[in-house]
Amino acid sequence: MTAEFGLAALWLAAALAVLQCALATLGLARGRAEAFGAVRAAAVVQGALVAAAMAALIACFLASDMSVALVATNSHSMKPWLYKLAGAWGNHEGSMLLWVTILGLAGGAVARFERRLAERTLMATLGAQAAIALGFYAFLLFASNPFARLDPAPADGAGLNPLLQDPGLAFHPPTLYAGYVGLSVAFSFAVGALVTRDVGPVFARAMRPWVLIAWTFLTLGITAGSYWAYYELGWGGWWFWDPVENASLMPWLAATALLHSVSVLATRDGLRAWTVMLAVVAFSMSMLGTFLVRSGILTSVHAFAVDPARGSFILALLVLYIGAALVLFALRIGTVRQGTPFDPLSREGSLVANNLLLTVILGIVLIGTFYPIVAAAFGTQLSVGPPFFDSTAGPVALLLVAVMAAGPLMRWRREDGEALLQRMTWPIAATLAAGAGVFVLAGPIRPLPLAGIALAAGLAVASLAPLARRNLRRAPLFLYGMVVAHLGIAVSLAGMAASTAFTRETLAAVGAGEPVRVAGYSVTLDGVRPVIGDNWTALEARLSVLDDDGARFVLRPQVRYFTDPVTSTNESAIATLAGGQLYTVLGAMGEDGRWQLRLWWKPFVTLIWLGGALIALGGILSLVGHVLRERRQRRPVASEVPA
Amino acid sequence: MRRWLLWLPLCAFGVIVAVVAWGLYRPADRTVYSRLVGQPLPDFTLAPMVQGKPGVSSADFRQGTPRLLNVFASWCVPCIAEAPHLMTLKAAGVPIDAVAINDKPDAVTRFLRRNGDPYARIGDDRHSRLQLALGSSGVPETFVIDARGRIVKQHVGDIRAEDVPILLQTLAAAK
Numbered sequence: 090m091t092a093e094f095g096l097a098a099l100w101l102a103a104a105l106a107v108l109q110c111a112l113a114t115l116g117l118a119r120g121r122a123e124a125f126g127a128v129r130a131a132a133v134v135q136g137a138l139v140a141a142a143m144a145a146l147i148a149c150f151l152a153s154d155m156s157v158a159l160v161a162t163n164s165h166s167m168k169p170w171l172y173k174l175a176g177a178w179g180n181h182e183g184s185m186l187l188w189v190t191i192l193g194l195a196g197g198a199v200a201r202f203e204r205r206l207a208e209r210t211l212m213a214t215l216g217a218q219a220a221i222a223l224g225f226y227a228f229l230l231f232a233s234n235p236f237a238r239l240d241p242a243p244a245d246g247a248g249l250n251p252l253l254q255d256p257g258l259a260f261h262p263p264t265l266y267a268g269y270v271g272l273s274v275a276f277s278f279a280v281g282a283l284v285t286r287d288v289g290p291v292f293a294r295a296m297r298p299w300v301l302i303a304w305t306f307l308t309l310g311i312t313a314g315s316y317w318a319y320y321e322l323g324w325g326g327w328w329f330w331d332p333v334e335n336a337s338l339m340p341w342l343a344a345t346a347l348l349h350s351v352s353v354l355a356t357r358d359g360l361r362a363w364t365v366m367l368a369v370v371a372f373s374m375s376m377l378g379t380f381l382v383r384s385g386i387l388t389s390v391h392a393f394a395v396d397p398a399r400g401s402f403i404l405a406l407l408v409l410y411i412g413a414a415l416v417l418f419a420l421r422i423g424t425v426r427q428g429t430p431f432d433p434l435s436r437e438g439s440l441v442a443n444n445l446l447l448t449v450i451l452g453i454v455l456i457g458t459f460y461p462i463v464a465a466a467f468g469t470q471l472s473v474g475p476p477f478f479d480s481t482a483g484p485v486a487l488l489l490v491a492v493m494a495a496g497p498l499m500r501w502r503r504e505d506g507e508a509l510l511q512r513m514t515w516p517i518a519a520t521l522a523a524g525a526g527v528f529v530l531a532g533p534i535r536p537l538p539l540a541g542i543a544l545a546a547g548l549a550v551a552s553l554a555p556l557a558r559r560n561l562r563r564a565p566l567f568l569y570g571m572v573v574a575h576l577g578i579a580v581s582l583a584g585m586a587a588s589t590a591f592t593r594e595t596l597a598a599v600g601a602g603e604p605v606r607v608a609g610y611s612v613t614l615d616g617v618r619p620v621i622g623d624n625w626t627a628l629e630a631r632l633s634v635l636d637d638d639g640a641r642f643v644l645r646p647q648v649r650y651f652t653d654p655v656t657s658t659n660e661s662a663i664a665t666l667a668g669g670q671l672y673t674v675l676g677a678m679g680e681d682g683r684w685q686l687r688l689w690w691k692p693f694v695t696l697i698w699l700g701g702a703l704i705a706l707g708g709i710l711s712l713v714g715h716v717l718r719e720r721r722q723r724r725p726v727a728s729e730v731p732a
Numbered sequence: 733m734r735r736w737l738l739w740l741p742l743c744a745f746g747v748i749v750a751v752v753a754w755g756l757y758r759p760a761d762r763t764v765y766s767r768l769v770g771q772p773l774p775d776f777t778l779a780p781m782v783q784g785k786p787g788v789s790s791a792d793f794r795q796g797t798p799r800l801l802n803v804f805a806s807w808c809v810p811c812i813a814e815a816p817h818l819m820t821l822k823a824a825g826v827p828i829d830a831v832a833i834n835d836k837p838d839a840v841t842r843f844l845r846r847n848g849d850p851y852a853r854i855g856d857d858r859h860s861r862l863q864l865a866l867g868s869s870g871v872p873e874t875f876v877i878d879a880r881g882r883i884v885k886q887h888v889g890d891i892r893a894e895d896v897p898i899l900l901q902t903l904a905a906a907k
Binding site for chain 1: 735738739741742745748749751752753754755756859
């Protein structure tokens with residue numbers, strides 16, 4: 090029954106999306122204001138219905154209802170409950186339903202809470218939102234029904250890919266999807282504003298919270314995904330430039346650019362056309378990301394079910410939405426009035442530079458990701474990997490960091506070069522000191538990591554500078570948001586550069602009792618024994634670690650064997666220590682009875698994810714700060730001057 | 733801003749879509765070919781798989797005659813399909829050695845009784861170690877090894893009737 094209820098709710102939600110889209114179009118075309126209330130109501134109810142459908146699917150998974158085909162192929166009654174829950178979106182159909190659920194909820198929230206925008210613009214926005222949702226409803230109902238039944242029902246399910254049996258999975262896709270969908274709301278706002286030619290500060294302030302939400306979730310999703318790949322894949326790396334990783338990085342880059350340009354539009358009424366363009370680009374990148382992941386046209390560690398029919402469907406949606414938005418952009422943006430002008434050397438100017446550099450990085454990642462397909466068209470098989478991305482995106486990213494350090498210290502409209510240089514004294518000093526310090530202590534290292542560490546120090550100092558000589562208790566919350574986020578970038582960059590420059594790796598075949606050395610640690614294999622888990626068995630090594638100061642601890646890396654379906658995974662064992670992480674992986678046993686051990690010493694590597702968390706925290710602070718300020722300003726006695 | 737510039741984003745988007753659509757609909761050849769083609773065979777020694785037949789080692793391939801190295805398994809259905817063509821090759825005087833992947837002696841003995849036995853030697857590769865070292869991604873696969881122990885050709889998938897003359901030619905050229 091639950092499955093039928095879910096399917097019915099999904100159909101009803103789709104019907105409401107049709108209604109919402111049609112009413113918005115009619116209301117706009119005929120200038121009928123009374124349609125407006127109905128559009129809002131439809132959006133709210135549609136959100137509730139699709140949420141009910143998702144709840145029904147989750148119920149099916151939790152109850153292990155094997156008569157539902159999706160449950161049977163992706164779950165197993167013996168799985169722990171958390172993975173049954175996560176199984177609901179650990180597959181194609183379920184993840185698309187989750188996508189459209191978040192979309193529906195976001196649409197409902199816009200309809201319920203948005204009070205600043207002109208009615209016509211909001212109506213156009215909700216119409217666009219319904220049109221997007223409609224495409225995904227059609228996709229679910231006609232091409233990938235999550236509630237399809239199996240008759241007869243199998244005795245038990247096929248299980249979930251063991252790599253995905255990890256608490257990380259429970260949160261990784263919902264986080265990324267919330268990010269993607271937040272960008273779809275920004276996209277709908279942009280389309281709405283283009284339809285009514287209403288691009289201005291009000292539009293920017295309405296859009297900003299959604300961009301901030303999307304950006305914060307994307308940051309969290311990427312950070313968590315990176316850590317997951319780091320400890321679960323057992324390859325010791327934190328970023329592989331894998332197509333699917335790039336698929337989440339590209340929307341993040343676009344969202345970061347959008348976040349900054351929307352601030353210029355909200356505070357200074359500049360960058361009108363550019364902001365609209367970025368909103369469209371950011372959503373196209375998330376659609377393109379969804380497409381990449383779902384169509385499987387690029388080989389990736391994320392081995393999802395590959396199905397060209399589904400790929401075609403998403404591609405068709407992509408062409409429809411983005412194509413229509415770009416046509417609208419080309420036709421309408423010329424008629425949008427130009428915003429306020431500004432000097433190249435100014436806060437606005439630095440934000441434009443930030444946007445251009447982010448766009449360049451986005452372009453590099455886009456080209457690198459799709460180049461294998463282009464090359465294949467000319468008959469060459471190749472893959473584009475870290476050497477390309479590191480050497481191209483790396484320097485641009487460092488340049489961006491330099492701009493990022495200077496930008497917040499500039500004034501709006503026009504900046505005096507000498508005064509700026511004076512304010513930059515400490516950051517520049519920190520950069521030079523850190524660079525020289527590393528050079529003296531560690532000797533010559535590669536230029537890119539060296540520049541990374543030096544700039545990270547400079548950025549850390551510069552990011553705190555906007556708080557200098559301010560009353561810390563009266564500084565607005567969104568200012569703290571910016572400070573924390575920029576500091577997070579500095580922390581993360583320091584971790585990336587330091588771990589790249591100073592990682593030590595040892596690969597050895599050892600018998601019991603033989604010590605291996607890596608960095609300042611001596612690792613001894615005590616023995617290997619079998620262990621049994623919930624739905625796996627494993628060989629577990631006991632490694633005694635002795636550091637040079639005499640401290641001892643034990644690590645237990647495993648090779649796990651899963652039976653449903655048959656697979657094995659390497660469970661790394663990681664010790665987080667003061668200066669970094671000791672990362673150990675157990676390999677196979679050789680013919681001579683010795684075990685392969687892979688050991689890494691990764692100094693400061695934890696800073697990467699700590700920085701990621703700080704960046705997301707900055708996003709949250711900024712979001713709360715802006716929302717609070719808007720609420721205060723809506724009161725009649727608002728007296729605050731824009732910062 | 734010039735009007736035509738505003739259409740530029742749409743054009744760029746069109747290019748991306750064209751690339752992606754081509755990637756989606758092209759007839760994909762996802763076969764994994766070994767990087768070892770043209771390289772000497774890696775060193776290995778495999779224990780015998782069945783009674784009365786020796787195991788395989790890399791030294792066997794440096795004896796001055798080109799040989800085939802067939803990667804197979806008793807549990808593999810295409811291996812049954814290619815068995816008659818291996819027999820044809822054997823009848824043509826081609827020495828064939830084999831590696832049984834992830835298999836048991838009884839099962840292999842039964843497989844050979846039912847489908848014919850074209851092999852001079854069969855090595856036991858219980859954990860697919862040699863298979864991975866060869867850069868082979870599945871069964872069946874057949875490697876042509878020249879007189880000096882170098883891999884000159886990798887045939888992925890079962891050998892069909894039309895592949896037999898090609899393999900014979902390659903072997904003749906590999907002397």
